[in-house]
Every structure is written in structure tokens, then in C-alpha cells.
Amino acid sequence: MKRVIATLSAAALLVAGCGGSSTGGAMENAAARKVTGQVVVFAAASLKESFTRIGTEFEAAHPGTTVTFNFGASSTLARNITQGAPADVFAAASPATMKTVTSAGEADGEPAVFVRNQLQIVVPRGNPAKVTGLADFARADLKIALCAKQVPCGAAAERAFAAAGVVPKPDTFEQDVKATLTKVVLGEVDAALVYRTDVRAAGDKVIGVDFPEAAKAINDYPIVALKSAPNAAAAGAFVAFVQSAKGQATLAKAGFAAP
Amino acid sequence: MSRHRSGAPAALLVPALIGLAFLVLPLLGLVIRAPWSRLGALLADPGVLTALRLSLITATVATALCVLFGVPLAWLLAQPGLPGRSLLRALVTVPLVLPPVVGGVALLLVLGRRGLLGGWLDRAFGVTLPFTPAAVVLAEAFVALPFLVLSVEGALRAADRRYEEAAATLGAGRWTVFRRVTLPLVAPGVLAGAVLAWARALGEFGATITFAGSFPGRTQTMPIAVYLALETNPEAAVALSLVLLAVSVVTLACLRDRWVTRV
Numbered sequence: 178m179k180r181v182i183a184t185l186s187a188a189a190l191l192v193a194g195c196g197g198s199s200t201g202g203a204m205e206n207a208a209a210r211k212v213t214g215q216v217v218v219f220a221a222a223s224l225k226e227s228f229t230r231i232g233t234e235f236e237a238a239h240p241g242t243t244v245t246f247n248f249g250a251s252s253t254l255a256r257n258i259t260q261g262a263p264a265d266v267f268a269a270a271s272p273a274t275m276k277t278v279t280s281a282g283e284a285d286g287e288p289a290v291f292v293r294n295q296l297q298i299v300v301p302r303g304n305p306a307k308v309t310g311l312a313d314f315a316r317a318d319l320k321i322a323l324c325a326k327q328v329p330c331g332a333a334a335e336r337a338f339a340a341a342g343v344v345p346k347p348d349t350f351e352q353d354v355k356a357t358l359t360k361v362v363l364g365e366v367d368a369a370l371v372y373r374t375d376v377r378a379a380g381d382k383v384i385g386v387d388f389p390e391a392a393k394a395i396n397d398y399p400i401v402a403l404k405s406a407p408n409a410a411a412a413g414a415f416v417a418f419v420q421s422a423k424g425q426a427t428l429a430k431a432g433f434a435a436p
Numbered sequence: 437m438s439r440h441r442s443g444a445p446a447a448l449l450v451p452a453l454i455g456l457a458f459l460v461l462p463l464l465g466l467v468i469r470a471p472w473s474r475l476g477a478l479l480a481d482p483g484v485l486t487a488l489r490l491s492l493i494t495a496t497v498a499t500a501l502c503v504l505f506g507v508p509l510a511w512l513l514a515q516p517g518l519p520g521r522s523l524l525r526a527l528v529t530v531p532l533v534l535p536p537v538v539g540g541v542a543l544l545l546v547l548g549r550r551g552l553l554g555g556w557l558d559r560a561f562g563v564t565l566p567f568t569p570a571a572v573v574l575a576e577a578f579v580a581l582p583f584l585v586l587s588v589e590g591a592l593r594a595a596d597r598r599y600e601e602a603a604a605t606l607g608a609g610r611w612t613v614f615r616r617v618t619l620p621l622v623a624p625g626v627l628a629g630a631v632l633a634w635a636r637a638l639g640e641f642g643a644t645i646t647f648a649g650s651f652p653g654r655t656q657t658m659p660i661a662v663y664l665a666l667e668t669n670p671e672a673a674v675a676l677s678l679v680l681l682a683v684s685v686v687t688l689a690c691l692r693d694r695w696v697t698r699v
Contacts, residue, residue, distance in 0.1 A: 320567065327668045
């Protein structure tokens, strides 16, 4: 009899878990099962510093787990996932790239927006070209780097330029936000558009310049556990951890805004 | 050789066929999965033609540079009794085994706007190389040059030195000997090396995107266009790949029978 009750209550817990919203369900599942083993997280390049820290915190909170990251352009990661790359969690830098994964039926539940990010102008230390706003991106005498429009930071940059009515004259379209930032760090370009968080992560090698149109090009970052996750329990736990107060505090420290 | 054909051991034949299938099947897959019905529309995009033209021009210029500097370098390496030859050859081979992206970073650090040489170029002449077609050519030449040098060096060392000695005995100067005797002797080797270098330059991706960036019509070569198309429009990427495949196959087919097998 006791056993029957135990089975029933476990089933009820499971039903509750399934019935709730994706994140709520993930959290309860995580609480119900012991989380161990490796969790593979595919995350947008712009999340590199903050997620690396969250990974360490997650491993400390769940002894016996190891978090392995694959950082890159969200669009590349989304394509890898739909082609069967073994991943447990996907965190994208835009809803559009997340949609690639959800419409392929690869997401376990609805993605949840966990942070927002804003573009910022980034210039080399000392700002040699005296860049002050988006209008400078139309100057032909400057070397300008932008993200390719296929990746989220490039799409956001397009929105910002449209809002400002500026036609930029870029010299290169880089394949992800970190590649764009690198060109500024090396001093090869005079200005670029990256996320505020990337500017902060680059430290004193670069300077960030705010511009008013950034408010019109804000990127929502969705996260989701994947249906074919090799380690579903840990996937749910990681998604929950990113949304927990501790995870959010780490993200805020990196310069992300709350959703 | 034909006497023993029936006795080809399975221990060799089976792995040989697996190896062949491994090389051929992915290309076959590309051809089979290609969106043939929409191919015309996909390739009619003006961006495709721009990228293809840029690729063909830069690869050809890079190959010309390779021949110009690579043949003399190969000649130097092939000189008997050259001190430190194994070290020199190792240095020439490094870009061959180096990941191209590393080559791109190295080029950026030397020829970039703040690079060792590039900084001086910028200050003295106002010339900056990154993000220009010239940077694409340099990146391609950097990875392609070893192919040409090693190919020509092999031909030089296999060539019969007695012709050169005879020419010298008959009173020809060293430059004349090189131009009239040595060069014609190793011409097939030079051509084979040039084709290899051209093919390598055409396919260059890592060093190019790192050093030259990616801008349509200026630095966005076919391989970079394929990579970016894959982000949003995989069908277009397959169509572009097909073009590169066709160009490579046609080039090899044109030259292989006539030159490459002779070496």
C-alpha cells in the first residue's frame, strides 16, 4: 500500500511538472532528480564571460556535474542543433535564432527570455578617430567593423542604423560579435557596434560610447532545454539556475539587463 | 604489374575502397542534395557573381605571387650544399601545417594597422592592408606558397643536373642556364605547383576572414559567402558550394592529363 501511494505521488509530481510552464517544470524535475554528469550548453558568443562564471557556480551548487560550453554565433549554434549536435541547453542572442530551433521541434517547452542586451559603440583605447555617435559610422575615412547581418548583433545593428537614419560604411562584416570586438581590441578598426556586455568584458583595452538609438535595438536572450538533451535533468537544472537570483546577479554584473 | 592483378589482397583493397568512398560520398551528397530546380535563381543573385569573381581574381593574383617568389625560393632550397637547408625547408613548410586562422592572426599582428610592419606602412605611406582585396591576396599567398615551393623543389632535385653542367661548359652564364635549361626542365613541376597553389588559394577561408575580414565585393570570397549563407539560407550555401566544386573539378580535369601526371 505504501508503495502504491509513493508511486502515485511520484506520478502526481511528474504530472505537475509537465503541466507547469517550461521553466517551472524544469525546476521541479531538477529538484525531484539528482543532477549529475556533464551538461553541454550551446550559448551565444556574447554570453561567454557571464556563462563561464555561471557554469562554475552551477558546478559548485551541484557537485558531480561538469558544464561544457560551446560559444559561437547564435545562428551557427542553432543550425548545429537542428543538425543533431549533442547539446542539452541552448541560449541564443535573439528570438529569431531561437526560432530556428523551436520550429525544428528541438526545444523542450517554450523558451524563456532570461536577459536583454543593448548595443554600444566600441572604439580602441584613446578613441583615435574621435567617434561620438552613430553618425560617425557613415564616415568613409574610418575603418568600421559590424557583425554580419545573419547573426543577432548584426541584425540589431541594422535596426539601430535604421532608427538613426544613418547609412553606415563598414569595411568588414564579422562572423560573430567576439570577432567584431577583436578587430577593435587589435586597433584594426576605428569603431564597431557590439553589445554593452562585450565592451565591459574587454576591460580597459577599449572604450564604450553610448548612443540614444541603442534603446530601439534591444535584443532579448531566450534560453531553453533541448528535447534530445543527453542529460535532461541537468539541462532543466541549468536553465533554472540561469534564471535564479544567483544567475541573474552574475548576468547583471556583466552588464546584462533583466528581461 | 598486370600479371598479379587478380591477386590484389583484400586487406589492401577493402580499406582502399573505403577511403575512396569517404572522399567521394560527401561530394556526391552535395550534388544529390543540391536544389537543382532553383539553382538558376539562387546563382543569379548578383552577390554570387561578385564573390566568384573576387575569388577567381584573388586566387590568380596570389598564385602569380607564389610563382614569382616561390620558384626562386625552391631553387635556393634545391641548391646542393646549402647550409641549414633542413631548417629552411621546415620554415617553408610551417604555413602548410599551421591552422589557417593562426596564419591570419599572425598576418594581422605583422601587417595589421598596428602591426610590426603594417604600423610603419600606415605612418609612412598611409597604406593599411586589412579589409582590402590586397589582404585577401596576401592571406591566400601565405597558405598557398608552400605548396608551390615544395612541388618545384621536388622537380628541381629530380631534374638531371648534367644538362645545366653542359650548358655551363658551353659558356652560358648562371642566369642563362637557369632561364634556358633549368626552368624548361622543371616547367611541369612549376605548373603542377601553381595549380595546387591556385586550388588552395581558391578554397582559403580561415586566414582570409581573420586578416581581410568579410565585405561583399571587396573581401568576401566564395568560401566566406558559403559560410555566411549557411547561417540563414542553407540552400544557397549548397548552390554556392556546387559552383566551387565545379570550378575545382574543371581546373583539375583540364590540367591533370596534360601536366600533373607527368611529374
